[in-house]
Amino acid sequence: MSDDQERQGEVPDPHGYPPPVPASAPVDPSWAPPSGPLPPAPSYPWADYARPRPPQDAAAPGSHSSGRRPQGRRLGIGSALLVLLLGLGGGFGGSALYDGLADNEAAGPYAGGLEDVETVELPPVKIGGVQAVAKELLPSTVQIVAELEGQAGGATGSGFVLDKQGHIVTNNHVVASAAQDGGTIQVVDFGGTTYDAELVGRSAVYDLAVLLVPGATDLPPAALGRSEKLRVGDGVVAFGSPLGLTSTVTAGIVSALRRPVTTGSPVDDSSYINAVQTDAAINPGNSGGPLVNLRGQVVGVNSAIATNGGASGEAGNIGVGFAIPVEQVRITADQILKTGEARYPVIGAQVRTQGETIGSGARISEVNSNTPAQAAGLEAGDVVIEVDGLRVTDGIGLIVNIRSHQPGEELEFTYLRNGEQRTTTIELGSETG
Structure with missing residues (x-):
């Protein structure tokens, strides 16, 4: 979870599950939705941890709209949590699903991407439980220390070793301030050695970043698994540096799959995450650390927690955490x-x-010119109720559904126009972010 910026969002669910409690903390599909009618998710009478806001247009990544989500409360010990809020108060925000198509690709260090680096796939643990998983994964887990608004070490988080070339995966929100200001980013390994890290690239949309630690090629990569093989109730283990306590291990189960989580703040873009929900204890400082199955394979990146706020304004674990699926x-x-x-x-x-x-579905408020949506015949006022056979219950559910696919894919949209059900096929466009 995050320790560098305050963020805020909402947690509705397109599959009819109850949404999580009002949340905080910065934190992606093979699961099939249940058959039959799905009840709407109930709301919960949680305290006004972040104040309601009047109607506005809140811009999602890639949009030039000026609306922004309100900022949550800043936590102590140099950390800040993303606030995930159930829709308290009135109004509506509009989130952009398109902002044009980019034509040129930038040059990266490896033309073949993951195929050109040495990752690990085989599960390191056959039998042994949490103790065996901890023994295998702790050497692959690191602490991230980054500048925050010019303050050295103002942002702390976690990460894991991706490959034998020394690449590290963490959350974007852990390093975003340092990346924007050219600040220092450091990685501390399991043995306590500190390395200077370079930013390779980051995604505000998916809240992920890749670092390079040239001098750490001897760090063991974590094995990459598949979150799509998870089932609710499976055991998982979370690794990281909560509250600055390095090499911390907590265990729990998979509480839910495909949980739509949206995050954002006035200082950065919103992130829409098709999350793995877990009750493994996750706290500020866990952001970017691995969520691991009982075979020792990474199935997600710890990124957010839910909290009811509390009178003190401090946020901590209440057993509702979220991880970005390893597929993303x-x-x-x-x-x-x-x-x-x-x-x-x-x-x-x-x-x-x-x-x-x-x-009720996802209501389209505006269709941009010369876009896939316009080419497919969508109009303002249409209500999208299904995408490729998966039910859509609200706007955030639609965004998360779309972002679980890839640019260039063709998806069938089912929507209502003046009460009449229609279908259309849309080829997804592409944006950088």
């Missing part, structure tokens, strides 16, 4: 290694993300 980590890391930047799919429309009844 593979895709984003591959893009960054190839080109130095990451891309995400877009359709070319604005969608309401607040003020709509969960379960």
Whole structure:
């Protein structure tokens, strides 16, 4: 989870599950939704941890709209948490699903992406439980220390070794301030050795970053698994440096899959995450650390926690944490290694993300000119209720669904126009971010 910036968002669910509690903390599909009618997710009477805001247009990554989400409370010990908020208050925000197509790709260090570096796939643990997993993964887990608004070491988080070339995966929000200001980023390994790190590339949209530590090629890479093989109830282990306590291990289960989580703050773009939810203890400082299955394979990147706030304003673990699925980590890391930047799919429309009844679908508020959405015949006022057979209950669910695919894919959209159900096929566009 994050320790460098305050962020805020909402956690509705396109599959009818109850949304998580109001959340905080900076933190991506083979699971099939349940059959039959799905009830709308209930709301919860949590405290006003972040104050309601009036109607506005909140811009998502890649949009030039000026609206922004309000900032949450800053935590102590030099850390800040992303706030994930259930829709408290009124109004609606519009999130951009498109902002044009980029034609040129930047040059990255490896033309073949992940194929050109030495990653590990085989599970290191057969039998042994949490103790065996901890023994294998701790040497592959690192602490990240980065400048925050000019303050050395103001941002701390976690990460894991991606390959034998010395690349490290972490959250974008851990290093975003240092990246923007040219600040120092350092990596501390399991043995306590500190290395200077270089930023290879980052994605605000998926809240991921790839670092390079040239002098750490002897660090063992973590084995990469598949979150798509997870089932609710499976055991998982979280690694990281919560509250500055390096090499911390916590264990729990998979609480939910494909949980839509949106994050954002006034100082950066929003991130929409199709998250793995877990009750393994995650706290500030865990951001960017690996979530691992009981075979010792990384299945996600710890990125956010839910919290009810509390009178003190401090946020901590209440058993509701979120991790970015490792499938998205593979895709984003591959893009960054190839080109130095990451891309995400877009359709070319604005969608309401607040003020709509969960379960009613995603209402399109605007369709941009010369975009995939316009070419497919979508219009303002249309309500998207399904994408490629997967039910959509609200705007955030639609964004998360789209961003779990790749640019160039063709998806079938089912939508309502004046009460009449229609379908259309959209080829996803592309944007950098």
